[in-house]
Amino acid sequence: MQYQSSYEKTAHLYDFFDQKGNIGFFCRYASRFSEVLDIGSGTGRIAIPLAQRGTNVCCIEPSPAMRREFMRKLREKDSVVENILLIGGDAGSFSLKRVFPAAFMSGVFDHLLDDAWRLRVLGNISRHLGPKGILVFDVSIVSSRNNALTQAGTCRIGSKEYRRYVGGKMITKNTKQIKLVFEGYDSGRLVEHIEEYGIVGVIDREKILDLLHRSGFIVLNEYGDYDFTRYQEGKELLLIEASKTTV
Numbered sequence: 308m309q310y311q312s313s314y315e316k317t318a319h320l321y322d323f324f325d326q327k328g329n330i331g332f333f334c335r336y337a338s339r340f341s342e343v344l345d346i347g348s349g350t351g352r353i354a355i356p357l358a359q360r361g362t363n364v365c366c367i368e369p370s371p372a373m374r375r376e377f378m379r380k381l382r383e384k385d386s387v388v389e390n391i392l393l394i395g396g397d398a399g400s401f402s403l404k405r406v407f408p409a410a411f412m413s414g415v416f417d418h419l420l421d422d423a424w425r426l427r428v429l430g431n432i433s434r435h436l437g438p439k440g441i442l443v444f445d446v447s448i449v450s451s452r453n454n455a456l457t458q459a460g461t462c463r464i465g466s467k468e469y470r471r472y473v474g475g476k477m478i479t480k481n482t483k484q485i486k487l488v489f490e491g492y493d494s495g496r497l498v499e500h501i502e503e504y505g506i507v508g509v510i511d512r513e514k515i516l517d518l519l520h521r522s523g524f525i526v527l528n529e530y531g532d533y534d535f536t537r538y539q540e541g542k543e544l545l546l547i548e549a550s551k552t553t554v
């Protein structure tokens with residue numbers, strides 16, 4: 308299977324609706340290193356604050372629309388440009404011929420749809436980490452139930468109010484199609500309607516831990532939220548810190 312972007316029509320709206328509040332989480336890890344890899348960096352939502360704190364960030368992002376949005380933001384922030392390298396590429400196949408002390412991946416693992424693909428990605432990340440390198444990533448333990456389209460966030464951009472709706476439909480036993488609808492209203496009148504479709508993988512925690520183990524990673528920590536609270540079975544969000552060796 309291959310990467311198919313589900314961000315081409317809505318990259319310019321991404322930052323307004325991403326409510327994960329995880330920048331502080333990744334900044335805390337980044338403060339230990341002078342440089343990090345940010346895989347699936349999107350619009351630079353996490354990479355730019357890391358760079359502003361002095362970390363060199365090498366970003367990998369396959370979506371042209373997300374990269375365009377990232378570049379637009381960088382043009383407005385001259386000071387961080389020299390700390391950031393943005394490369395078009397896929398987590399499973401990018402090749403930089405050098406290693407990093409840490410790799411971050413936020414909102415990406417769910418886009419990997421089968422185990423062969425997940426192992427390819429984990430193997431490639433491992434190749435780009437030094438001997439004591441760590442991988443920190445989040446993953447949503449997506450439910451295998453269909454979800455009706457429901458409102459998930461609003462925001463105001465200029466004179467428009469945007470409303471986002473999210474729904475999900477299982478399309479195979481382990482994959483779910485996500486439908487995103489964005490509506491733009493001007494003075495209460497609907498003036499814009501955008502639909503975007505993506506596919507996410509349904510996977511449980513045991514499987515993720517097994518794939519990490521098979522890829523040579525040792526899990527150092529599992530968190531259930533970005534405030535570093537411990538993971539509790541059944542939670543939807545899983546954050547993992549894994550290392551290539553015991554540190």
Ligand SMILES: C[S@@+](CC[C@H](N)C(=O)[O-])C[C@H]1O[C@@H](n2cnc3c(N)ncnc32)[C@H](O)[C@@H]1O
Pocket residue numbers: 310312314325346347348349350351352353367368369370373396397398399412413414415418419
């Ligand atoms: C939910 S967004 C998160 C973006 C960013 N990490 C953040 O937290 O703001 C997921 C990003 O992962 C990227 N992505 C999806 N599949 C990928 C893959 N196979 N390799 C690298 N990036 C991927 C998407 O293009 C998108 O930019």
